[in-house]
Amino acid sequence: MGLAGYYPLAKDKHITLQRISATFFTFIALSYLILGIIFCIKNLSNLGLLSEACAFLLTEVTLIVKMFNFFYYKRNFLLMEEMLRSPLFTEVDAEEENILKENLKTSKIVEILTIIQVLVNISVETLYALFEKKLFLLMWFPFDPAEHFYAVYFFELIACFSGATLAVTIDVLLVYLLDLCAVQCTLLKHRLIKVGATFTGDEAVDDRVRIEKLEKYTIHHDEIYSFAGLVESSFSMGTFVQIVCSSVIICFCLFKTLITPLKSIEFGMLVAYSYDMLWQLVLYCYFGQKVVNASETITEACYMSNWYNCSLKVQKHLLMIMNRANTSVVVTAGGLFPLTLEMLMAILSTAYSFFTLIWKVYNDA
Structure with a gap:
């Protein structure tokens, strides 16, 4: 995102290059959007061609919304970087470091799988x-694209790979940030469980140490909520549009597969494209659920902290953390x-209903 000109730089040293890069990628994306809309308008009567064009076009709409949303909230990422450098997040012992590494494995695997999946799908589609000698993106041109095939193909190649790179980068970044929220909750749970352990045997000293730790943990807990809030505000609108558009794209692709020969390459590419859209929905909801589940264990950790062996003052601190933890950390898309x-199951159910409607309209036509 830094190379694309959308990620904020701590210093304005390369601001001119960033603006040039952002202008280039924005021009490519908007050009495809405009030409694709014109193509759809000119093919309103062809439902099969229109559904395929709309599927690709909606992907571009989500990308543009993500790009502008990312740019609009770019200062949030500097705030998140600053929070992640805070001692509350970085000061860990060897045991806690292992917890962090273990719990972040999933997001690293997801990153690799997502990149491989997108690269393979795009490479197959563009090479085919x-x-x-056919164009893979459905766009309108004021000339016959067949007469300038290689020039148009090169433009589509740039639009496809640049768009996919930006989209994957934004999605993977969101996955990592959600996973970091969940990991911090898991880390806080681990620390709270150990609060009731005896330190020196001196009740007065132990009481003071426990209170100091709990005050630190309370601040850590609040910082997790603040961090999750920054993640939500930075990605909320882009994620909302992605969920809506991905649901519609899946419907269009499923419809197109039903009218496409089963043994054709086009059929396989439509199935792969539908899988890409479904993969995005699963990623958002899976890691969002992971954050919810991890935040709900904070209350459980307070119960497991041997609170009955602690002083009344320590118990009050634990009770305060428990009351705060009654509100789970829930990241939303568009606030809705x-x-x-x-929510994933509800989205898929709605998408299936929309698909049956399209299929009925097609059969009745």
Whole structure:
């Protein structure tokens, strides 16, 4: 995102290069959007072609919204960087470091799988289009694109790879940030469980140490909520549009597969494209659910802290943390869709209903 000109730099040393880069990528994305809309308008009567064009076009809409949303909230990322450098997040012992590494493995695996998946799908689609001498993005041109095939193909290649790179980068960044929220909750749970352990045997000394730790943990807990709030505000609108558009894209792709020959390469590419969209929805909701689950264990950790062996003052501190933890850390999309597995099932159910409507309209036409 830094190379694309959207990620904020701590220093304005390369601000001119950033602006040039951001202008270039924005121009490519908007050009495809405009040309794609014109193509759709000109093919309103062809439902099969229109559904395929709309599927690709909605992908571009989500990318543009993500790009502008990322740019609008770019200062939030500097705030998040500053929070992640805080001693509350960085000062860990060997045992806690192992907890962090273990719990961050999933997001690292997801990053690798997402990159491989997108690269393979795009490479197959673009190479197939080159061999078949056909354009893979449906756009309108004020000239016959067949007469300028390689020039148009090169433009589509740039639009496809640049768009995919930016989209994957934003999605992977969101996954990592959500995973960091969940990991910090897991780390706080681990620390709270150990609060009731005896330190020296001197009740007065132990009481003072426990209170100091709990005051620090209370601040840590609040920082987790603040961090999750920054993540939500920075990605909320882009995630909301992605969820809505991905649901519609899945419907269009499923419809297109039903009218496409089963043994054709186009059928396989449509299935792969549908899988990409479904993968994005699963990622958002899975890691959103992971944050919810991890935050809900804070109350459990207070119960497991041997609180009955602590002084009344320590117990009051634990009670305060428990009351705060009654409100789970829930990241939403657009303030409407909580990123949870329950919401994923609701989204897929709605998408299926929309698909049956499209299929009915097609059969009745």
